[in-house]
Amino acid sequence: MLRLHCFPFTAMGSPCMLQLYARKRLEAKRIAALAMAEVRRLEARYSRYRPDSVLSAINRTAADGGTITVDAETAQLLNYAHVCYRQSDGLFDISSGLLRQAWDFHSSRLPEPSQINRLLNRVGWHKIDWCEPLLAFPVPGMELDFGGIGKEYAADRAAALCLKHGIAHGLIDLGGDIKIIGPHPDGSPWQVGIRHPRHPNTVMARIPIHHGGIASSGDYERFMMVGGRRYSHLLDPETGWPVHGVCTVTVVAEHCLVAGSACTIAMLKGERGPAWLEVSGFHALWMDHKRKIGETRRAGSRLTPVSNEPSGFSTSQR
Numbered sequence: 001m002l003r004l005h006c007f008p009f010t011a012m013g014s015p016c017m018l019q020l021y022a023r024k025r026l027e028a029k030r031i032a033a034l035a036m037a038e039v040r041r042l043e044a045r046y047s048r049y050r051p052d053s054v055l056s057a058i059n060r061t062a063a064d065g066g067t068i069t070v071d072a073e074t075a076q077l078l079n080y081a082h083v084c085y086r087q088s089d090g091l092f093d094i095s096s097g098l099l100r101q102a103w104d105f106h107s108s109r110l111p112e113p114s115q116i117n118r119l120l121n122r123v124g125w126h127k128i129d130w131c132e133p134l135l136a137f138p139v140p141g142m143e144l145d146f147g148g149i150g151k152e153y154a155a156d157r158a159a160a161l162c163l164k165h166g167i168a169h170g171l172i173d174l175g176g177d178i179k180i181i182g183p184h185p186d187g188s189p190w191q192v193g194i195r196h197p198r199h200p201n202t203v204m205a206r207i208p209i210h211h212g213g214i215a216s217s218g219d220y221e222r223f224m225m226v227g228g229r230r231y232s233h234l235l236d237p238e239t240g241w242p243v244h245g246v247c248t249v250t251v252v253a254e255h256c257l258v259a260g261s262a263c264t265i266a267m268l269k270g271e272r273g274p275a276w277l278e279v280s281g282f283h284a285l286w287m288d289h290k291r292k293i294g295e296t297r298r299a300g301s302r303l304t305p306v307s308n309e310p311s312g313f314s315t316s317q318r
Contacts, residue, residue, distance in 0.1 A: 002169065002185045007032040011039045012047075012151050014175025020162060021169035021185055031165045035158040039174065042154040045073075046146045048097075058135065058144055065140030067129075075132045077149060084149075084261045085125045091268040092261060093125050096237035097145030105224045105233060116240035123237055152215060152260035155179040159256075172256075176216060179256040183210040195220075197247040197287055204248075204293070205285055213256030217263040218248035234267050245270030245289060252283040 005028035007018040018035055022028035045054045054074055061068040070078065084092040098119050102111040122141045129136035151174050159172045159179040170181040171190055183189055189208035196204040197220045207214065219232035219242075231242045249266040253259040262282050266273035277284045278296045285295045 005029070005032070007036070009036050011036070012043050012154070012174060014151070016175060017171075017173040018158075018162075019171045019173070020167050020181075022167065028167075031162055031167055034165065035162050035172065038158050038161050039154045042150065042157065046077075046150045048145055048147075055144065055146060061135075062137040062142040062144065063140065065137050067134055067136040069133050070135055071133070077146060077153065078130055078135065079132070080257070080261075081146075081149060082125070082130060084265065088265040088268065090124075090126070091237065092148065092265050093123065093237040094144050094146060094148065095125050095128065095142055096123050096235060097147065098123055098143045099235045099237070099240050100233075102240065103231075103233070103235070105222045105231075108224050108226060110226055110231070120238075120240050123240075148264055149257060149261060151175060152177045152213070152255075152257040155256040156213065177213075177256050177260055178215070179213045180209055180211045194250050194285060195248075198291065204287065205250075207250070207252060207285070209252060212252055212254050213259040214250065214252045215256055215260035215263050216248060216250040217260075217267045219246075219267070220248065234264075236268065243268050243270045246273045247287045247289055247291070249273060249277070249284060249286045251277070 002021040002023060005020050005022060005025050007020070007029070009016050016039070018032045020028045020032060022031070044050060047053050048055055048059070050056060058068055058070070081094045099116070102115045102119055122139060127139050128142065129138060155172045155174045155177050156179055159181045162170060162181050168182045169185050172179045172181065178192060180190055189210045192207045192209055192214055193203040194205045194207060194216060196202045197218045200220070217234070219230060219234060222233035223230050234243050235241065236243050246267055249263040251259040251263040251266070253262060262277070262280070263284070266277050266284070266286065269276050274286055274294055283297055285293070287293050
């Protein structure tokens with residue numbers, strides 16, 4: 001009989017959980033160790049906090065305005081980032097992380113416009129020459145950040161590795177970025193709780209999901225209130241200022257990587273985000289700043305609204 005085995009761990013600055021069905025815990029533990037090692041391998045490669053990471057090597061080159069040759073895996077991520085940049089009309093930009101130098105969300109003080117404008121001179125994927133495998137930075141002082149795709153990519157990779165080693169039913173949760181390996185053994189879906197953006201101890205909805213990836217983005221993750229207005233960490237790479245219009249977006253897609261980038265793009269589009277999700281055909285749930293909840297569905301999909309339910313977001317619930 002298959003039994004559910006849970007393995008909590010910490011990676012990429014987030015609490016993580018592997019929930020794997022296997023006959024014996026020893027077997028589940030062995031495979032979980034492989035999945036955790038893969039997540040930590042990717043963290044080591046693409047963390048901007050580690051001086052020995054691939055990303056840090058890229059950013060040292062970017063600071064000097066040089067050219068660097070990247071490996072095949074990094075090229076794959078850069079190609080995906082390029083697609084996101086084009087499909088978002090330039091809003092999803094992995095060079096925009098530089099703007100965080102102007103924003104201190106613990107200070108409750110807005111940055112000076114001149115400070116943002118100086119940084120904007122060094123922001124813009126279109127300013128970078130990318131011709132695989134060569135990555136060139138004609139404008140010195142730029143910087144890349146894989147924060148918008150790295151964790152989601154790691155969730156997909158960990159799930160693929162578990163599936164390869166015989167786990168057909170399970171769930172990978174990397175700080176809320178989730179990839180379903182397969183449904184519960186009886187065929188029932190996992191019930192994924194979606195946090196309410198204005199009431200952190202309640203669940204806004206539950207989404208039943210048999211397979212695929214699910215990710216959320218919102219203005220509640222990092223923000224500050226100034227003059228009664230919320231300024232979130234989601235910054236428009238063209239203006240350098242936080243976007244407004246949508247509080248939270250959750251997207252379900254075949255891959256967690258796609259779900260994560262889609263919900264980020266929708267947030268960056270502000271009031272135009274829901275329309276973009278619908279035109280793009282995503283299964284999504286969102287809440288706007290008037291606290292109106294909306295959704296787009298694919299055939300056979302269903303979102304389950306929840307009100308005043310305690311949090312916990314236990315994705316293992318049946």
